[in-house]
Structures are given as structure tokens and as C-alpha cells.
Amino acid sequence: MEKYVHPFIDACEDVFRKFVGTELFAERPFFSHRDDVYTWDISSVINFTGEAKGAVVISMKKDLAAKITAALTGNFHEEVNEETVDAIGEIINIIAGNAKKGLEDAFRLKISLPTIIQGTDYSISWPSDKTRVISIPFKIYDKESFCLSVAIESTGAKEDA
Amino acid sequence: MLKVLKTFILGGFLSGRSLDQLEPQVVERHLRQFLVNFILLVGGLFFFYKGITAVLEGDRLFSVYYLVLTAICILIYLVSFLKKIPLSFLSYATTILFTVLFGINVYYSKAPEIALLMTLPLPLIHEFLLGIKAGTIISLIFGAYLIFIRYKFFFISSFDKNTDFWIVSAYFGVLLLGASHEITNKIRDRVIGSRTDLLRAERDQVTIMKDNLKAGIFLMDKDYKIQSGYSKNVEVIMGMKDLVGINFTDLLKESLKEKERETIMDFFSMVINKSFDTEMLENINPLSQFKYTKLGTAQEKELRCTFSSILSVDNEPLILGTVEDITQEVELQNQLSVEDSKRQIEMNAMFEVIHIDPNVLIDFIEDTEFEFAHINAMLKGNRETLSPEVSSVVLNEIYQAIHAIKSNALILGLKSFSVQLHDYEDEIKKYMDVESDFDDMLRLTFQLEKLMNVNDGFKKIFNTIMSFTKNSVKMEQKAVFIQILEDTAKKVASGTGKLIKFKADYIDESIIKTGPRRMIKEMLIQLIRNAAYHGIEKPEERVAKGKDETGHISLIMQKNLTSIHIELADDGCGIDYDRAAAKAEELHLLTEERKNDKNFLLNLLFQPKFSTSQTVNMYAGRGAGLSLVKKLITDLKGTLKIRSGLNLGVCFIIDIPLRDTYTETL
Numbered sequence: 001m002e003k004y005v006h007p008f009i010d011a012c013e014d015v016f017r018k019f020v021g022t023e024l025f026a027e028r029p030f031f032s033h034r035d036d037v038y039t040w041d042i043s044s045v046i047n048f049t050g051e052a053k054g055a056v057v058i059s060m061k062k063d064l065a066a067k068i069t070a071a072l073t074g075n076f077h078e079e080v081n082e083e084t085v086d087a088i089g090e091i092i093n094i095i096a097g098n099a100k101k102g103l104e105d106a107f108r109l110k111i112s113l114p115t116i117i118q119g120t121d122y123s124i125s126w127p128s129d130k131t132r133v134i135s136i137p138f139k140i141y142d143k144e145s146f147c148l149s150v151a152i153e154s155t156g157a158k159e160d161a
Numbered sequence: 162m163l164k165v166l167k168t169f170i171l172g173g174f175l176s177g178r179s180l181d182q183l184e185p186q187v188v189e190r191h192l193r194q195f196l197v198n199f200i201l202l203v204g205g206l207f208f209f210y211k212g213i214t215a216v217l218e219g220d221r222l223f224s225v226y227y228l229v230l231t232a233i234c235i236l237i238y239l240v241s242f243l244k245k246i247p248l249s250f251l252s253y254a255t256t257i258l259f260t261v262l263f264g265i266n267v268y269y270s271k272a273p274e275i276a277l278l279m280t281l282p283l284p285l286i287h288e289f290l291l292g293i294k295a296g297t298i299i300s301l302i303f304g305a306y307l308i309f310i311r312y313k314f315f316f317i318s319s320f321d322k323n324t325d326f327w328i329v330s331a332y333f334g335v336l337l338l339g340a341s342h343e344i345t346n347k348i349r350d351r352v353i354g355s356r357t358d359l360l361r362a363e364r365d366q367v368t369i370m371k372d373n374l375k376a377g378i379f380l381m382d383k384d385y386k387i388q389s390g391y392s393k394n395v396e397v398i399m400g401m402k403d404l405v406g407i408n409f410t411d412l413l414k415e416s417l418k419e420k421e422r423e424t425i426m427d428f429f430s431m432v433i434n435k436s437f438d439t440e441m442l443e444n445i446n447p448l449s450q451f452k453y454t455k456l457g458t459a460q461e462k463e464l465r466c467t468f469s470s471i472l473s474v475d476n477e478p479l480i481l482g483t484v485e486d487i488t489q490e491v492e493l494q495n496q497l498s499v500e501d502s503k504r505q506i507e508m509n510a511m512f513e514v515i516h517i518d519p520n521v522l523i524d525f526i527e528d529t530e531f532e533f534a535h536i537n538a539m540l541k542g543n544r545e546t547l548s549p550e551v552s553s554v555v556l557n558e559i560y561q562a563i564h565a566i567k568s569n570a571l572i573l574g575l576k577s578f579s580v581q582l583h584d585y586e587d588e589i590k591k592y593m594d595v596e597s598d599f600d601d602m603l604r605l606t607f608q609l610e611k612l613m614n615v616n617d618g619f620k621k622i623f624n625t626i627m628s629f630t631k632n633s634v635k636m637e638q639k640a641v642f643i644q645i646l647e648d649t650a651k652k653v654a655s656g657t658g659k660l661i662k663f664k665a666d667y668i669d670e671s672i673i674k675t676g677p678r679r680m681i682k683e684m685l686i687q688l689i690r691n692a693a694y695h696g697i698e699k700p701e702e703r704v705a706k707g708k709d710e711t712g713h714i715s716l717i718m719q720k721n722l723t724s725i726h727i728e729l730a731d732d733g734c735g736i737d738y739d740r741a742a743a744k745a746e747e748l749h750l751l752t753e754e755r756k757n758d759k760n761f762l763l764n765l766l767f768q769p770k771f772s773t774s775q776t777v778n779m780y781a782g783r784g785a786g787l788s789l790v791k792k793l794i795t796d797l798k799g800t801l802k803i804r805s806g807l808n809l810g811v812c813f814i815i816d817i818p819l820r821d822t823y824t825e826t827l
Binding site for chain 2: 002005006009026027028029030031132134136
């Protein structure tokens, strides 16, 4: 299963290095429950189907979103506004695009365009009936972090050994 | 030169029509054209000759007459070169012209018998050029004209009346024969035409069937070259066009190795020679299912081919091949088999699970969930850094938690889950010794998820079982507790061929209700396993030592004013300090002066990864058990005392200070 997640991690690191100009550090993954309420401020959901189905979500706090937006556009906004959503949406679009290239070449998968969700206290309706979600925290700017959450299951087309 | 001459003459007679196409209708048309032109040219020449003669004789009237006729012939002939003019027009023009001329000739000729004889081929020409209807009508009119002449005007000549009667009769005879011949031809044509239509319809039907068949059908000759007339789907399935004349095995160049293709050619020769019966050939068909790679691409398909031998019309042996794209079918089958094995695993789990008392099972499931939650807390915590030291601490904790789950699973006889947990332990071990990076952790996390899913499966099964047995008596917590410990001893006993009896002499129920139940249970399980595995001897050994052949393990759990007091005693062989010393020496942990230091050796026994067992198996040998006990006691701020006597057994005495609440970490 992890082979489906790797392209996303690589794409994240790559995109942040190239566009935001900072290194990411992937930290120890852990499990979240699918019904966990997200305390993040902005999230983006990317669905995929094919030989495996599921979703990948990238979530972050508004402080970090503001910093990334500033790094991208040069404008700093305290609150999440249209420009922040656009900037984060764009970053996630690029990440999804990069990951898509790697994934669709190697596996029989189709990947959706990312959807952006903002606000607090929302939960994400994960597509499969899996109860557990694997969360991979990324450390950025020394002590900030954002989170890549993954829920996938094989549809049996190709089971990994 | 000859060719030019031939082209010239033929072109001349055919009015420039090419002879390249030789289909029946065209040939027939050519013949008509040829006849028309022949008549025109021969007639024209004759008239020209007559005209010149008349000019030389000074007969002005006849010279003009004949030269005009010559001109008409040449004119019609030239007109015939125009492609737009239909042949029927030329035929009518020529026939009518010459018929009239023949008629005039019969009337005016100085030698009427010859003129009359010349009219004999007319009906044939009419019928051939104008068709049966128009030809017969014109012939009949001309015949009537002949009869008319015979009766009214013929007596002028010296010609024998009988002769002209016979010639006119012959004329009608020719007319009749010509007509009947044409009619016979027509009927035959019609019969052939209807048969052709029938055949064509059948052919079209076969083509439609062939092209609409899901499988592609093709024929190969003895050199395995694909013959024309293969069905459209062959091209679609093989992803290539224009396959006629291509060697079938060449199409498989990228799908099969050289050796395999040789095998296939051997198989084909067997098909051609009919070396075996059809069923046998089908059984050894190497292409009954194979992965086809389209030449020059990486596109892959699953194909199924069949081959059989047939004889061509010329009695040449041919191979009739079919090819079918079964990619989806195979995919579906794979999915099914994945589902199947999943179901199989579930069924196995079900069988294992239904043997377990539901009360014990739910206790296990909850404990396992608890352990998993603990592992996740470990993964989540200590976020600051991913340094190797922290990772190895985390991994060690995960390892112990997994080990605890495995012990419990083994006790309950959850074989496949135990094996999975055991494998996972192996996996963690691998990363504990080397520096683990993020990828390793990610892999471990995903593997952990699979284990979690197994436990989820147990829960589902448990709920199913409970929905059937709503009214079953809920076992008391204490009974469940004792049951699990009993099962622990039984499990090791049956695994090692020993006879062991576990007995709880006294258990204060309030400890189980309010005390650190999980942690105590865990340490007792590990200690009982330890006693059963290392302490209790095999029956024959016990008998030899003069003991009861059944080993005994007994437990006392009581509450004092300030502490929980636990005693677990066995009547086994006691702690084998020599073996511990030997093992310690092997691991270079021992100095000479400590060799007899029992306290030091005891401490070693409680170190992680230290085991006196010679081999690692599911039950013992990793040294995790006693170190876990040590950790649990330390966490509870308790104390452990050990009383041991050679061949008398071991007694573990644990004291845990009483508190209002316990935080149960393992």
C-alpha cells in the first residue's frame, strides 16, 4: 500500500523545495480515526480509484498557510482569505499533478483534481469504508507542521505482496 | 512489335475497349462489339470494292450507292469509338442497315439463290446483337418479307422454286434454333444467377458472423503464415493491420521467449500432423492463456488461442486458429481469487474464533485494541525528533506490545494471527538493529494497519456470534481472568508435550475489578509461559526425578493494607543458573568473578533479547517475556522477589503498592 503513498510524499518534498524554497521533513506516521474532527484550518482532498481506491488529504493550520502564501506571492495575510485559498490550492494542485504523473504511469490508477476545504472543526468523509487513516506529519520551518493523511485499500486488481 | 500490332488490331475491333478485365459480362460485351465491328469492316470493305468497280465501269448510280454505304459503315464504326454511345444503338444501327441491304439484295440480285443463302446467318446475328425479343421480331419480319417475295416476285428468275422454298425453310429453322439456343442460355444464366445470389448471401452471412464473433478467426498454412480472409477481430486483438502472409509466431516475438516460440512451433506441427486427439491437443496448447505484448509497445493483454487442423480445398493442411482477448476475464478472476483468499482467511479466523469463549474473546479483542491504541500513542508522541535513539525506543515499545498481543493470541489458539504478529516482530527486529528511516517507519505503519484490520475482523465475528447468542451467561471477570491464565498454561503444555495444571489458589476479586488488571494479567501470562516453557520438565523427566508427571503452577493474589501481593509458584526444575551463565558467556556479558553471582545472572534473565532457549519459535526464545514483566513491575513501582530451588521450582513474589487509580501503560 505504501507504494501508492510514496509519490505523494516525494511530490510534497519536491514542490516545497522548488516553489516555497524550504525543506520538509517527513516524520513518523501514525493512525487517526476516520471520524476525527480536524483541527486544521485548510485541507485539500484528492481521490483516486483503480487498482486501489481511497483518498489523500493534505491539511494545515492557517498560520502555516499564511506563511506559505507569503513565500509564494509576497503578500502576508493574517486570516485565511481568497489569496491564501488560491495559493494553497495551487500548491496542492502542483503536488497532486506531480504525484499523478508518477502514479498513473506505474499503476492503474485514476486521480481526481483536488478539492479545497476550509474552516475549523470539519471532518472529512473518506470514500472507502475503512475506519483508520494513516497520517504522516511533515515538519516545516523548524516547528510548524502540516499533515498528509491517507486512506487506501486495494481493490484486488493487483495485491501487493 | 507484336504487342503493338496485337493492341492495334484488338483495339480496332473492340473500338478501343481494353481487354484487361475479363469478367464474363465484359467479355460478352466485347464479343458483341467485335461482331458489330466485324460486320461494319467487312461490309465496308465489300461496299468499297463494289463502289470502285462501279466507278471503273462508269456506272455512276451504283458507284454513288456503294460509296455512300461505305461511308455509312465507316461512320458507324467511328461512332463506336465514342464511349458515350451505347452498344445497343450501334447494334441496332448496324443490324437494321445490313438487314435492309440484304433485303434489297435478295430483291434485286442477279443471282437470287446466293442472295437468299446469305440471309441464313441473319437470325443468329439478330438474336445475338439485339437480344432474344427484338432479334426474333426483326428476324420474323424479315422471314415474312422473304415469304412475300417468294410468292409475288420470284417467278422472274430462272431459279428453281423448290430451292428457294428450302432456303426460306432453312432460314426459319436457323431462326428457331437460334431462339431456342438463346432461351436455353438465358434460363441457364438465370439458374446460375440465383445460385450465385444464394452463395453470396451465404458468404455475407458467414462474413458477418465471423466479424461479429468476439474471438478472432484466422487460417495459417504449414509455414504458420496467416492467410487472407481472417476476421476483423484478429487485427483488433493483435493490435496490428495487414496480417496476410505474416508468420504467426513472429507476432509473439515480444510476448514469448525464443524457447517458448520453438515450443509453439512444435505444438503447431503436432496440430498439423494430428499427433494427438483434439482434447489432448487442447490440453497441451501452450497458448491457451498467455500475456501478449503488442510489438513495439508495452501494452499487455491476456489472450487465449485455440488451434485445430483442417484441410484446404486443395487438400493442403491448414491450421484454424482463434484468438480471444480475455484480459477482463483474467482480471475478474484475479479479483475473485483475492476475494476468495480474503474470505478463506476470514473463514479460518471464524473457525479459530468460534472455539473461544466469547467472554474470553472480547477480553482479548479489547486488550488488543488497547495495545494498538498504546502503539499509536507511541507513534504520535515524541514528535520532536526522529533521531535513531528515539526510534529505537519507540520500536522497542511497539515490539513489546506486539509480543503481548501475540502471547494472548497464542493462548486463544488464534494461529494465523499469531503467525502474522510473529512475522511483524521479525520485521521490527530488523529495523531495531539498524538505523530506521522514514520509509521503514511508513512500511511498518502500513503493516501494522493490516494487523489492526485482523483485530477489527475478530470484532466483527464476535458481534456476529453475540447476535446469535444474546442470552448467554456473561462470565464473571474473575472467571475470565482465570480462564485466560489456564489457557496460557494449557497452550504451552500442548505445544511442548508437557503435562501442566494451573490452579488459582486464591484471588481477591477486587484486584481484578479495581486494580491494574491488564498489567497484572500481562505479567502473569508471561510468567506462566516462562514457567511452563522453562520450568516444568517433560513428564518422563519428572517421573525420573520422582515427581508427579503433571507439573503444577499455582497462583495467589491477595490485597494487604498497602499493597497487592502476588505469588506464582511452579514445581519445575528451578532456575538453571549454569545455562544462564553459559548463554551470558556466549554473549560476552560475563566476567570471571560474576560467574557465580546469582543476582547478576537473574538480572540478565530479565534483560530484553536474553533467552536461554536454544531456538527461537512462536512460544519462546526471543527474551521478550521476562523483560516485559520487569518493565510492567517497574511501571507499577512494584517489587519482584524470586525464590528458586534446583528441582523444587520457582516462586515469583510480586508486590504492587495500592493506589486509587492506575494509568495502564504497557
